Amino acid sequence: MNRKKFFSSFGIGLTGLMLFKALPFKFFKKKVxxxxxxxxxxxxxxxxxKIGGKNA
Known part of the structure; x- marks a missing residue:
């Protein structure tokens, strides 16, 4: 049971981290x-x- 809970929470955390890194930059890139x-x-x-040209 603990192993299943670990992988589900790890998957949700990884998905949230990827969305947090990707989504804000898409919104702010258009404004800039x-x-x-x-x-x-x-x-x-x-x-x-020109400095040091010929003296004619």
């Missing part, structure tokens, strides 16, 4: 991927000249 990221670049911080 829908957001658009806006990156603002400071034009004063960009240097377009």
């Amino acid at each position: 991927s829908d957001k658009k990221i806006y990156v603002k670049i400071n034009p004063l911080a960009i240097r377009r000249q």
Whole structure:
């Protein structure tokens, strides 16, 4: 009787653990991927000249 109870509780626990690991990430993954990221670049911080170029 104890062996049957062990395997049934082990199976239920393993199933619950797998569902706990799989289901929350499916719900949150959709919310994160829908957001658009806006990156603002400071034009004063960009240097377009090469450093150490030829002096012509």
